[in-house]
Amino acid sequence: MTPQTNAATAMSEHDLISLGTRAFQGLGLPQADAEDVAKVLVLADLFGLSTHGLSRIESYGDRLKVGGINPTAQVSVNAVASAIRLVDGDNGVGPLVGMHALRAAMEAAKACGVGVAFARGSNHFGPISPYSLIAAEAGFASIIGSNATTTIAPWGGSDARLGNSPIGFGVPNPGGQPFLLDMAMSVVARAKIRNALKQGAAIPDTWATDKDGRATTDPKAALDGFLLPVGGHKGYGLALMVDLFAGLLSNAAYLTHVKSWVDAPDEPQNLGHFFILIDTSVLGSTAWLTDRMNDFASILHGSPAVEADKPVIVPGEIELKKLARHRAEGFVPDPAVLAQLQECAALTK
The missing domain is CATH 1.10.1530.10 (Malate/L-lactate/L-sulpholactate dehydrogenase, four-helix barrel)
Known part of the structure; x- marks a missing residue:
């Protein structure tokens, strides 16, 4: 025991x-x-x-x-071009498939300057920021995305046809903190609504709609309805682009072809992910990148805060501060x- x-x-x-x-x-x-x-x-x-x-x-x-989910998945990597890798996750646990794809993209980028990995046969792979951090610590800038179970209606539509597909960006800083942006295409993730339901708490009416498309503060009604995309029709367009890269181009499921892990927990989801990595060492020295990244952050930090106790931050700062404290x-x-x-x-x- x-x-x-x-x-x-x-x-x-x-x-x-x-x-x-x-x-x-x-x-x-x-x-x-x-x-x-x-x-x-x-x-x-x-x-x-x-x-x-x-x-x-x-x-x-x-x-x-x-x-x-297959507990003994045999994840395979196929180099179809010098800088492109196709990863078949064999229905493995998402973070396992994600790590294989990340390593494959890093290997390709180290050889070619740019590396791309498309993964299929996967499942929920966690948040994007851990992968972005691992890539940044190895000197790679990254664009990473995944598709997801359908929870968002098409703009102007009345039923769920696309997922709350996350996308993330990372840029390394050899002498400071990397830039890490990790965001889903909805105002909030469904997990936050599920947590509100568990806690018996109401949610803001800007998070989701009920099944009839009406704004709601009831987490139960929201989970039965649709998430609202960030930025309205612009967020809808971005969500589609993530699914095109993560699902369609990777030969994974996309849009309504993705199985719901809630409604069909015993069936493979066949989620897809994409990892686009750039080896920053081919662009300049670590000193060059450090100077530019620190200057970039200082320009933003130098903006006078509207509220004194809420200074301007760069994406990733809050998470990296928590990481340092927890470590x-x-x-x-x-x-x-x-x-x-x-x-x-x-x-x-």
Whole structure:
């Protein structure tokens, strides 16, 4: 049996990854694959993105148990051109497929200056910022995206035809903090609405509509309805572009072809992802990039704040500050998540 951890005790990144690895091993993943998954989800938690962190043991675990996700996926990478890789995830856990695709794109970019990986046969792969950070720390600028289960109606439509497809950008800073932008195409992620439902809280009426397309503050009605895209018709267009790259070009499912993990948990989703990486070392020295990145940030920081206690920030600063704090002080997992991790880890042979 795995020893029980005091729920009130902060855990180190190493211990969180170790526990997460054992938990996913308990769900049937080989150790190396389980560690890939755990590293992505732990980074999400340390960033403060708890809805996409180790709490995903519940939804991933449910689908692993009913055969909706392949625990022993044989992820394959095919180099179809010098700078392009096609990744078949074999219906593996999303972060596992994501890490294979990231490494494939990094390898191609190191060889060619630019590398692109299209992944198919995948599932929910967590937030984008962990992949962007890993790429940035290795010197790569990145554009990364994934498609998702349909939760948004086409602009002017009355039923869900496209997903809340996330996209992220990253630019490294060898002598400072990288730029990290991680955003979904809706005003908020469905996970935030699910959390509001669990807590019995209302939501802002700008987040979603009910099934009839009317704005609602009821999270239950919102989950039965549609998410609202950020920026109206512009967000709708961006969501379509992400799905074209992540789903259509990768030969994965797209739009309504994507299976719902809620309605059909035992069926493969065949989600797609794309990773576009640029090796910044071919553009200039690390000193050159550091100077420009720090100047870029200082121009923004120098803008007088409208509210004194809310200074201008660069995307990624809040998450990176939380990451640094959690790495120094440890992270306290949600007791329910911790208990589930320990329960799954106890199954490890």
